[in-house]
Amino acid sequence: MKLDERHLIQLAAVVQAGGVTEGAALIGMTQPALSRTLAMLEKRIGEPLFVKGKRPLQPTPLGKALAEHGQSMLSASRRASALVDGFHKGSTGLVRVGGTPFFMDALIAGMTAEFQNARPDIRVEQSYGYLATLRDALDADRIDLAISPVDILEEGSGLTFQIILPGRNVVACRVAHPLLRTRKLDTRRLLEFPWIAPPQGSPLLADLHSLALSLGATEIRVRYSGGSLTSAVNYMKESDALTILPHSVVFAYRNEKSIAALPVEIPHPERGLGLLRRLDGVRAPAVDAFASHIAKSFNSLEILIKRHEQAAIWGM
Structure with missing residues (x-):
């Protein structure tokens, strides 16, 4: 029956x-x-x-x-x-987000926690990658949203790009580094110290090569490579090694008083950190809510980051 x-x-x-x-x-x-x-x-x-x-x-x-x-x-x-x-x-669902490792670890992870405190029924799946990998993942519908520095987004790419922070990379070191005690820094002295190489494929590595060329060096003395952001910071804290980091990452570590930035201009193309999405992607309210939260969080931080840059770097 x-x-x-x-x-x-x-x-x-x-x-x-x-x-x-x-x-x-x-x-x-x-x-x-x-x-x-x-x-x-x-x-x-x-x-x-x-x-x-x-x-x-x-x-x-x-x-x-x-x-x-x-x-x-x-x-x-x-x-x-x-x-x-x-x-x-936009209070339930899944958000698949990919991004460049240092930004994701230093900034996005904390913002994600804040987002989920307010929307506990949304699950976030985070993955890592640089621009080319992230674009492939968007095209293949493996992620909904990418967070990455972008120099130029070609016309016809099929992607939208919302800038959330001007991109600026700096030379980072430990807070007790000898170069921080120099009244007027001679940039050629950067070659006297060992370096931590940023990950392969990262814009940071390209900027390190550009800096070396601007100093008249064909190569730079790399002592350590292949590590994560945490390992790079921990290595710097115990040595006089230098590395290239996004200024926003140095800013994120400001309360720990473990790393600082040197007043050095790094030659690199104008770029911005932003949110990448497919133009023809299915719009999910949870993804929209997450993207809005990240954008608002950076908007709140931007003034503080600029003040930190002026006071801690160029104010030296």
């Missing part, structure tokens, strides 16, 4: 509410329509669903068992409705 699932849900509402009128109000039906459903269901199964003469209504064993199945369906329906509502409001 096949039973209509809607009838079981309506039966569950009556059992839960203790009366036909109350059950009808619970699921948005009229009392007469719900009474007809119960009569139809009893006729179909050939058994009473409620004990006669009992108020509030008391289900028979069969009525109670059927109502339990209906209650499961009713709960599932409500969860599904809540899921749809949450999706449209």
Whole structure:
């Protein structure tokens, strides 16, 4: 015997509410329509669903068992409705975000935590990559959003780019580095110290080569390479090694008072850190909410970062 699932849900509402009128109000039906459903269901199964003469209504064993199945369906329906509502409001869903490692570790991870504190039902999947890899991931629909420094976005790329912070890289060192005690820094002295090479494929590595050429050197003395941001910072803290970092990353470590930036102009193309998305990508409210949160977070930080740059670097 096949039973209509809607009838079981309506039966569950009556059992839960203790009366036909109350059950009808619970699921948005009229009392007469719900009474007809119960009569139809009893006729179909050939058994009473409620004990006669009992108020509030008391289900028979069969009525109670059927109502339990209906209650499961009713709960599932409500969860599904809540899921749809949450999706449209951007409070549930999945965000797949990829980005350049140092930015993701130093800045984006904390912003993601703040976002999920407010929207705990959104799951965020984070991955790493540089611009070429991130573009491939966007094209292949492996990520919804990329966060990366961009020099030029070619026309016809199929991508949108929203700048969230002007890109500026600096020479970083430990706070007790000898060069920080120099009143007027001779940039050629940078060649006297060992270097930490940024990761392969990173714009930071290209900027290191540009800096070396501007100092008249064909190569620079690299002592350590292949590490993460944490390993690079920990290495710097215990040595006089230098490296290239985004200024915003140095800013993110300001409260630790472990690393600083030297007042050195690095020749690199004008670039900006921003959000990359596909023009023809499916717009998910959760992704829109996440992108908006990241943009607002950087907007709040931009003034502080600029002040830090003027006071801690060029104010020396």
